Amino acid sequence: MGLFDFLSSDLAIDLGTANTLILQKGKIVVDEPSIIALDRATGKTIAVGAKAMQMHEKTHENIKTIRPLRDGVIADFHAAEHMIRGLIKMIDGGNRFMTPSHRMVICIPSGITEVEKRAVRDSAEHAGAKEVYMIPEPLAAAIGIGIDIEQPMGSMIVDIGGGTTEIAVIALSGIVCDQSVRTAGDVFTRDILDYMRRQHNLLIGERTAERIKISVGAAISELDTELEPEDMEVRGRDLMTGIPKVIKISYTEIAFAIDKSISKIEEAVLRALETAPPELSADIYDNGIHLTGGGALLRGLDRRLSMKTKLPVHVAEDPLRAVVRGTGQALKNLDSYKSVLMI
Incomplete structure (x- = not known):
């Protein structure tokens, strides 16, 4: 056996x-x-x-x-x-x-x-x-952060992964309304690549852009002092001379670089809230929005979503593994x- x-x-x-x-x-x-x-x-x-x-x-x-x-x-x-x-x-x-x-x-x-x-x-x-x-x-994420999905109680999950952002209102073991947008971690990485090329004439690779996102990535340009990451040294190839060079980059620049993509996620969250039945909207008002996935680790994202929706936003304890x-x-x-x- x-x-x-x-x-x-x-x-x-x-x-x-x-x-x-x-x-x-x-x-x-x-x-x-x-x-x-x-x-x-x-x-x-x-x-x-x-x-x-x-x-x-x-x-x-x-x-x-x-x-x-x-x-x-x-x-x-x-x-x-x-x-x-x-x-x-x-x-x-x-x-x-x-x-x-x-x-x-x-x-x-x-x-x-x-x-x-x-x-x-x-x-x-x-x-x-x-x-x-x-x-x-979204159902797996809800179960993973300890929500009892069988209850007649509305919960809103925003799961920001690498390829997609899944937004769902869940009640009675099912998805009542959802939005799936193909704007997530990979798009943020591409935004950083483009920004470095446009703004600094610096050609960097996908792995370097990913490291920038993790080290100094932010969703808002004014973070609390304790959340502010230190500036990061970035190595790449100068597009003008073709010679490798190093520049320093701050979180405010990255917040600017990925701003449009985060706006798309905000719009999708608002669309999901608009289509939710009123009784579930009342539950979401009480329980707030739950953020999961790697994108939930982006500094200040919870604050930005909270300002946009006027709702409490909770980042899951271990969002990557939820x-x-x-x-x-x-x-x-x-x-x-x-x-x-x-x-």
Whole structure:
């Protein structure tokens, strides 16, 4: 029986555009970037996750790095399948002598199409899943931050990931109204790239832009003193001379660079609030808005959303892991959450 349990372990997977997290038996066993490095000639996998990310934008012509997910959905089916398989192998150091068959619960964006849903299911099955269930991201996030979604009480979740921002009003184990916008972490990164090129004539890579976003990213240009990050040194290539150079950048510049993209998220939040039934609006007024996902870590975002909506905004305790924890809860209590799972 012990061997059977070992071979048929259940997994909860948060298949994200930027990062993939896998939870097994209540523990996060994999937390890696969603990227894979392949050999161009043979198509073999060279590296997955963090190792592949170190190669990203530094490869020669024999190696290509692929991010299989775009805007929260699978864009490259073949690469996604190999990436999922590679990440599952990491769970116990790849020491398995037999290919296990797992039961998997995978979270998906709420605005996903049937074709995109099938791509997720097929990738999981090819990677060794015997049963695949899917759960919408806002529901998983709500479960993950401790909201009892079965209650007749309205809760509003804003989950800002890498590819999509999912906004949903949840009550009675279902999504009453939602908005899914493809403006999220990746768009902020592109905004920073463009800003550096326009404003400082500096060409930087995607990884450097990501580091800037994490180190000095902010949603408002006037932060409280204790939240203010120190200026950051940025290295890149001068577009005028072609020579590498270093400049210093502050959080106020980044707030300006990503301002338009954050405005789009604000508009989507207001649209979701407009379509919510009045009784649920009353609940949201009392409970406020819950922020989850990596974007929730952007300094001052809660304050900016609060000023726009005139509602209290709460950042989840561990926003990056809220979705995978909720997915894990759904996996543990499959019967209780049958109504929210898609097969």
